[in-house]
Amino acid sequence: MDAFFAAVEQRDRPELKGKPVIVGGPPGSRSVVAACSYEARKYGIHSAMPSGYAYKLCPKAIFVKGNFKAYKEANGIITSIFHEYTDLVEPLSIDEAYMDVTENIPKIEYASVIAIEIRKKIFKATDLTASAGISFNKFLAKVASDYNKPDGQTVVTPENAARFIDNLKIGKFYGVGKVTEKKMKALGIMTGADLKQFSREELKKIFGKVGGYYYDMANGIDDRPVNTNRIRKSIGKEHTLNEDITDIDEMHEILHSIALKLEKSLNGKNVKGLTVNLKVKFDDFESITRSISVFEPVSDAETIFEHTKGLLSKTVAGKRKVRLLGISISNFTGNVEFIEIDEQLKFKFQY
Amino acid sequence: MTLNCTVSRSDLMEGLNSLQNITNKRVTLAILSNVLIETADDSLILTGTDLEIGLRVKVPAEIHDQGTLTLPSKKIFEIVRESGSDSITVQETENSWVIISAGLSTYNLAGMASDEFPEFPEFDEDNFVSFEAGIFADLIDKVIFSVANDEENAYSLTNVLFETEKRDERSYVRMISSDGHRLSIMEKDVAADIDTLDIQPGTLIPKKGIQELKKFCDNCDTVELSFEEKQVVAKNDESIMIIRLKKGDFPQYNAIVDAVQLENKIQIEKNPFLDSLKRINLFTEDIFHTIQLEIENGKMILSSQNVDLGNAKDVLDVQYDGEPLLLGFNCRYFIEALQVMECDVVDAYINSNNSPCLMKSDIDEGFLSIIMPMQL
Numbered sequence: 001m002d003a004f005f006a007a008v009e010q011r012d013r014p015e016l017k018g019k020p021v022i023v024g025g026p027p028g029s030r031s032v033v034a035a036c037s038y039e040a041r042k043y044g045i046h047s048a049m050p051s052g053y054a055y056k057l058c059p060k061a062i063f064v065k066g067n068f069k070a071y072k073e074a075n076g077i078i079t080s081i082f083h084e085y086t087d088l089v090e091p092l093s094i095d096e097a098y099m100d101v102t103e104n105i106p107k108i109e110y111a112s113v114i115a116i117e118i119r120k121k122i123f124k125a126t127d128l129t130a131s132a133g134i135s136f137n138k139f140l141a142k143v144a145s146d147y148n149k150p151d152g153q154t155v156v157t158p159e160n161a162a163r164f165i166d167n168l169k170i171g172k173f174y175g176v177g178k179v180t181e182k183k184m185k186a187l188g189i190m191t192g193a194d195l196k197q198f199s200r201e202e203l204k205k206i207f208g209k210v211g212g213y214y215y216d217m218a219n220g221i222d223d224r225p226v227n228t229n230r231i232r233k234s235i236g237k238e239h240t241l242n243e244d245i246t247d248i249d250e251m252h253e254i255l256h257s258i259a260l261k262l263e264k265s266l267n268g269k270n271v272k273g274l275t276v277n278l279k280v281k282f283d284d285f286e287s288i289t290r291s292i293s294v295f296e297p298v299s300d301a302e303t304i305f306e307h308t309k310g311l312l313s314k315t316v317a318g319k320r321k322v323r324l325l326g327i328s329i330s331n332f333t334g335n336v337e338f339i340e341i342d343e344q345l346k347f348k349f350q351y
Numbered sequence: 352m353t354l355n356c357t358v359s360r361s362d363l364m365e366g367l368n369s370l371q372n373i374t375n376k377r378v379t380l381a382i383l384s385n386v387l388i389e390t391a392d393d394s395l396i397l398t399g400t401d402l403e404i405g406l407r408v409k410v411p412a413e414i415h416d417q418g419t420l421t422l423p424s425k426k427i428f429e430i431v432r433e434s435g436s437d438s439i440t441v442q443e444t445e446n447s448w449v450i451i452s453a454g455l456s457t458y459n460l461a462g463m464a465s466d467e468f469p470e471f472p473e474f475d476e477d478n479f480v481s482f483e484a485g486i487f488a489d490l491i492d493k494v495i496f497s498v499a500n501d502e503e504n505a506y507s508l509t510n511v512l513f514e515t516e517k518r519d520e521r522s523y524v525r526m527i528s529s530d531g532h533r534l535s536i537m538e539k540d541v542a543a544d545i546d547t548l549d550i551q552p553g554t555l556i557p558k559k560g561i562q563e564l565k566k567f568c569d570n571c572d573t574v575e576l577s578f579e580e581k582q583v584v585a586k587n588d589e590s591i592m593i594i595r596l597k598k599g600d601f602p603q604y605n606a607i608v609d610a611v612q613l614e615n616k617i618q619i620e621k622n623p624f625l626d627s628l629k630r631i632n633l634f635t636e637d638i639f640h641t642i643q644l645e646i647e648n649g650k651m652i653l654s655s656q657n658v659d660l661g662n663a664k665d666v667l668d669v670q671y672d673g674e675p676l677l678l679g680f681n682c683r684y685f686i687e688a689l690q691v692m693e694c695d696v697v698d699a700y701i702n703s704n705n706s707p708c709l710m711k712s713d714i715d716e717g718f719l720s721i722i723m724p725m726q727l
Contacts, residue, residue: 236638265636284377285500320377344639344681345705345723346531349505349602 001078001095001122002129002150005035005295008071009064011127020045020061024296027055027063034066034296038150066295068274071095074126081121085114090226093333094274096145098138100226115153137222140164142174161220165192173217177270180207192218234277235269236328237261244283244321251317251325255308256301258327263301266329272297273329276304278311281324290314297333304329353443354390354418358410360431360439360453363395366410367428369570369590370399372563373406374424385421387468388441390414398471399424404560405471405593406567420447422462427451430458472593474584479575480547482524484587486539487576488568490526491561493537493718496687498558499530507599510555513583515545523717527604533684534607538717549578553601556583560594567592607721611709617646617699618670621712624697625689627665631655632682634663641725642682646701647675655682678704679725688720 001007005023010016020040025031031051043058054061075094082089085108088100101111108114115132122130129151133144136158144154144164156164170189171181187206189195195203195218203211216222237258245251255278266272274297281287290311298304308327370386380402387398395412398405420443431439436454443449447462491511499508512527516538522545525538556564564585568574571587578584578596585592631642634655645652651669656662678701689697694712701708710720 238638282377286377287500344532344725347529347534347602347607347707347723349531350606351600351602 001074002131003035003037003041004074004095004128005066005071006037006040007128008067008074010037012067012070013064016062016064020058022051022054022061022063023066024051024054024063025065027052031296036061068293068295071295072293074128077125078122078130081118081125084121085118088226088228090228092142094331098141098226112153112155119151119153135161137220138224138226139174139217139222140220143168143172146172165218165220166196168192170195173214175210175213175217183207234328234330235262235265235271235273236277236279236326237265238279238324238326240281240324241322244323246318246321248312248318251312251322252305252309254325255312255327256305258325259301259305259308262304262327262329263299266299271332272299274298274331274333275329276307276311277328277330278308278315279324279326279328280312280315280317280322281326282317283321283323285323287324288315293331298329352418353416353445354388354420354449355416355440355442356390356395356412356414357438357440358395358412360434360437362410362412363439364428364431366395366397366408367424367431369408369566370397370406370424371428372559372566373401373404374399376401382421382463382467383469384424385463385468386424386427387419387421387465389419389465390417398468400469400471402469403557403595404563406563407471407591409589415442418443419465420449420462421465421468422449422460426460430460472582474582474593475577475579478547478549478577478579479584479586480543480545480577481573481575482541482543484568484571484574486524486541487574488565490524490537490539491565491568493691494526494528494535495558495561495565496528496691497530497533497535497684497720498528498561505531505602507553507555507597507601510557510597510599510601511561512601512604513550513554513556515548515550517545525717527601529602529604532681532723533688534604534719534721535688536604536608536717536719540717548576549580551578551580553599554578554583555597555599555601556594557597563592564594607707608709608719611700611707611721612702613700613709615673615700615702616671617651617673617701619651619667619697619699621689621692621694621697623667625686627653627667628682628686628689631663631665632686634660635682639725640682640684642680644676644678644680646671646678648672676701676704678708680708680722681725684722688722692718692720 006021009021009023021037022033022040023035024033029051033045033047033049033051033054035047036045040058040061045054045057071094082097082099085104086099086101090098101114104114111134115134119130119132131145131149132153133141135141135144135156140156140161144156147154169191170176170184200212200215203215207214239254239258275291275293277289277291279287279289292307292311374384374386383401389396395410396407397410398407430451434453440452441449447464449460449462451458451460494511498511508529508531514525516523522541523538524541527536567585575586582596583594631653632640634657635641636657642653642655649668649671651667654664688710692712692715694714697710697712699708699710704724708722
């Protein structure tokens with residue numbers, strides 16, 4: 001989806017149409033830009049930029065708080081449109097998904113035709129525009145989807161893949177974040193063509209395990225299937241108390257220390273999440289969870305802690321003895337595919 | 352009729368102790384936090400229930416006056432536990448108040464009338480079969496660790512499946528548990544005549560009930576069991592426990608067992624393996640406890656890493672000459688299964704990094720553990 005959060009706001013509040021809109025906390029706060037309209041992007045504003053800085057770039061930008069419910073609703077509509085074409089849909093985030101249309105329900109021969117149809121249907125149903133990337137693997141499709149935004153689509157065929165990658169700026173490679181981009185540039189890697197000069201071993205030596213991935217991407221190799229079973233992943237930390245407690249201050253202290261650990265873990269994996277989940281287990285082992293979804297992805301301990309404190313106050317913790325506290329973050333944004341979470345496999349039970 | 356009796360501290364403490372887990376559950380009905388105390392000829396009958404499990408215990412006592420009342424279970428237990436005297440006298444005064452005297456200490460404790468205490472469930476006296484209690488304690492030990500927690504969504508998995516089978520003119524009893532990631536099966540050959548036991552297909556005993564049944568069996572040599580449509584009754588000379596059974600479809604566990612190919616075998620010395628797993632577990636992440644196992648040319652390399660701490664690595668000798676394997680597992684699942692095994696050498700069967708691992712041994716007759724891997 002194009003500038004998803006901001007586009008939903010502009011749709012729902014016509015007075016925002018054609019104006020630089022920023023979804024995120026107000027400039028005075030320590031917030032960052034969660035999303036911004038294309039009008040705002042013209043001023044150099046982009047997501048994850050501190051709100052105060054965005055304000056400096058464009059003082060007339062309109063800051064809005066965001067409405068997660070509306071985003072979720074739009075997400076539901078587009079997801080059901082995807083499923084009219086195939087069940088091989090892998091949601092990547094709230095406004096992005098991979099689809100494998102090799103075999104599709106309406107039996108349409110060309111994927112680009114399907115993309116056009118889907119984008120039309122989305123616009124009709126939600127009044128929002130979407131962009132598509134069409135290719136023979138996930139990496140190229142993903143990069144291609146960003147190539148002709150907004151409201152456009154790009155096809156990368158096996159014949160023109162090499163040229164497409166060669167010309168791709170290194171920062172455009174999916175999975176190359178700001179830090180890696182700097183490191184690459186320091187090595188003289190500006191484009192896909194430059195990256196191709198390195199062997200797999202060399203890249204692994206420089207970047208670790210993920211170096212192997214960069215090698216594959218530079219050479220157009222990506223055989224990851226569209227994974228429909230992508231479980232709703234989360235990263236969490238929990239703490240079983242030495243003694244069951246009722247003191248709220250003590251719980252806050254523990255939650256704070258959990259949040260600090262979680263921050264480290266999230267930063268280590270370079271992801272943020274839109275949903276903060278609190279888990280409380282009581283002395284009789286009953287356990288409950290409370291969640292809050294926010295429009296501004298979080299990974300820092302203080303924000304996580306503040307949200308968790310709010311969630312805790314909605315439980316009977318304190319009135320009941322607590323034996324375990326845990327926090328997890330889900331609904332990831334950022335380089336979600338590179339979050340290394342180990343997935344516990346389950347038995348395929350029959351009844 | 353006001354109850355008045357004298358009872359030995361240790362006897363009373365033992366009786367009350369066995370009721371604590373049942374009565375100290377958080378419940379909406381206040382009376383369920385109490386223990387019902389009734390008098391018989393030369394004993395006290397203590398009863399506790401959480402409406403899922405009921406336990407009735409007989410404690411020898413000198414009865415001065417017959418009577419019935421209920422007292423807060425935890426408080427009376429604490430009083431008896433902290434008491435310095437060998438014998439304790441409980442005397443009801445009025446409105447369900449009691450005076451408890453233990454040596455020079457006296458306590459006035461408010462009780463509640465017994466009228467509201469739930470009726471102890473009725474049961475059929477005829478269908479009991481006598482078992483060696485150790486058999487059941489062992490069955491439970493071998494499967495209880497892999498019962499799903501309440502938070503899991505598959506409801507039947509929060510119970511242990513109980514089955515009996517006649518095979519080659521022998522009688523077997525079997526317990527099965529699974530949390531969806533691992534499956535434990537324990538089967539025992541019993542001398543008893545199991546025909547009398549009325550076991551319905553899909554007899555599920557809830558986790559809490561199975562824990563209490565284990566305690567029950569730990570405290571006696573012989574246990575008499577009877578299965579009825581909605582409950583299982585366990586009794587011995589002093590106590591009767593009734594556990595309400597659950598009904599539900601337990602997954603077809605045999606299909607899981609049958610699907611494991613018993614070809615690619617790794618033989619591992621159990622205790623060194625267990626020790627190594629515990630070391631490696633020091634560096635696993637919470638919740639998933641992921642470890643990596645690399646198995647090749649008679650060696651197993653165990654490793655783990657934790658974002659906050661660092662990493663750990665250990666090497667073990669194993670007997671294996673198949674293709675190299677690189678596997679991910681929840682370390683805790685292995686530890687818990689190996690801890691209940693009695694063998695020196697465990698046979699593990701693993702075919703690939705996304706197929707389950709089956710563990711068994713000749714020594715651990717009737718026991719099977721199957722663990723699903725993690726995708727690394």
